[in-house]
Amino acid sequence: MERDELLKKWLNHELSPEELQAFKQREDYTSLVRLSNSLKQFKAPEFNTNQALETALKNRNTHKQKNQWLKPLLRIAALLAICFCAYFYTTTLDKTYNTYLAEKQEILLPDNSETTLNAYSSVKYNKHSWSDNRDVFLEGEAFFKVTKGSQFDVITSAGTITVLGTQFNVKARENYFEVTCYEGSVSVTHKLKQTKLQAGDRFLILDGNYIATEKETAQIPEWLNNESAFKSMPLKNVIREFERQYQVKIITNEIDVNALFTGNFTHTDLEIALKSITQPMHLSYSKTNDTITLKRE
Incomplete structure (x- = not known):
C-alpha cells in the first residue's frame, strides 16, 4: 500500500490490525503520533445553531424596540426645534410698513402711539423689544403722535429725533431733512449736533445746509389733509x-x-x-x- 494511502487510513482510524501493526513499524510513527495529539488540542468551539438564531432575533427585537422609542422622541425634538426657530424669527423680525406713490397709511404702534406715512415712505420697528426700546426707523415722511412713556426715537439716515410724548412731523428724503414740532418738545440730533425744538419750531437741512424757517402756526402738517x-x-x-x-x-x-x-x-x-x-x-x-x-x- 502506498505511504500516503496508509497515512490517510491511519488518520481516519480505518487500518486493519495487520495494517496498524505494519504502520507502527515506520520510522516516523512516533513523530506522527505526537503531531496528531497536538492538533487535537486546537479543537474549535462547538457552534449551537439554535442558540445563535435565538440570540440574533432577540438582538433584532431589542434594536427595534429602541428605534420605536427613539423615533417619536426625535420627531418631538425636531418639532420643538422648528417651533423655537419660528418663534425666534418672528419675534426678532422688524415690522415694516411701506407706502407707494399717491398713498398714505395710518399705523398704530405697540404703545398706542400713532404714525401716519406720507406717499412713498416706510417705517419699521421691533415689536418684541418695544417695551425696552421705542425705536422707529423712518425713510420718507411721517407724522407722529407719541404717547408719554420711555424715550421714543425716530431714526433716519440724516438724523435722530428723540421725544418722551409729543406730536411732530419728520421728512427725511434725498438731500432733505426737516423736523417740525407741533406739541411738546423734541430733540433733533444731526451730525452729532443736538437741537431742541418747542411747539411751532422747525429744523430744516436742505442740500446739506441749515435753513432758517418761520414759526409753524398749523396744528398738524398740511399733507394729512x-x-x-x-x-x-x-x-x-x-x-x-x-x-x-x-x-x-x-x-x-x-x-x-x-x-x-x-x-x-x-x-x-x-x-x-x-x-x-x-x-x-x-x-x-x-x-x-x-x-x-x-x-x-
Missing part, C-alpha cells in the same frame, strides 16, 4: 413731491428748478394742482399719458 404746502422752497423739491402724490413724471429741462416757490397744491385733483404750481411761477404745461412737461410762458 391731502395738501402739500411750501415756503420759499426750491421748485425741484416741490416737483418731487408732486410726482410722489400723483404718480407722474415731470420734465423740467426748460425751466429753472432752483427758483423758490411759496404756495400749496391739492392731492385730489391733478389739474388744479398743476395750476397751483405753474401759474404763480409763470409756467405752462402739456401732458402725454403720465408725463408732464413744464415750459416757460
Whole structure:
C-alpha cells in the first residue's frame, strides 16, 4: 500500500490490525503520533445553531424596540426645534410698513402711539423689544403722535429725533431733512449736533445746509389733509413731491428748478394742482399719458 494511502487510513482510524501493526513499524510513527495529539488540542468551539438564531432575533427585537422609542422622541425634538426657530424669527423680525406713490397709511404702534406715512415712505420697528426700546426707523415722511412713556426715537439716515410724548412731523428724503414740532418738545440730533425744538419750531437741512424757517402756526402738517404746502422752497423739491402724490413724471429741462416757490397744491385733483404750481411761477404745461412737461410762458 502506498505511504500516503496508509497515512490517510491511519488518520481516519480505518487500518486493519495487520495494517496498524505494519504502520507502527515506520520510522516516523512516533513523530506522527505526537503531531496528531497536538492538533487535537486546537479543537474549535462547538457552534449551537439554535442558540445563535435565538440570540440574533432577540438582538433584532431589542434594536427595534429602541428605534420605536427613539423615533417619536426625535420627531418631538425636531418639532420643538422648528417651533423655537419660528418663534425666534418672528419675534426678532422688524415690522415694516411701506407706502407707494399717491398713498398714505395710518399705523398704530405697540404703545398706542400713532404714525401716519406720507406717499412713498416706510417705517419699521421691533415689536418684541418695544417695551425696552421705542425705536422707529423712518425713510420718507411721517407724522407722529407719541404717547408719554420711555424715550421714543425716530431714526433716519440724516438724523435722530428723540421725544418722551409729543406730536411732530419728520421728512427725511434725498438731500432733505426737516423736523417740525407741533406739541411738546423734541430733540433733533444731526451730525452729532443736538437741537431742541418747542411747539411751532422747525429744523430744516436742505442740500446739506441749515435753513432758517418761520414759526409753524398749523396744528398738524398740511399733507394729512391731502395738501402739500411750501415756503420759499426750491421748485425741484416741490416737483418731487408732486410726482410722489400723483404718480407722474415731470420734465423740467426748460425751466429753472432752483427758483423758490411759496404756495400749496391739492392731492385730489391733478389739474388744479398743476395750476397751483405753474401759474404763480409763470409756467405752462402739456401732458402725454403720465408725463408732464413744464415750459416757460
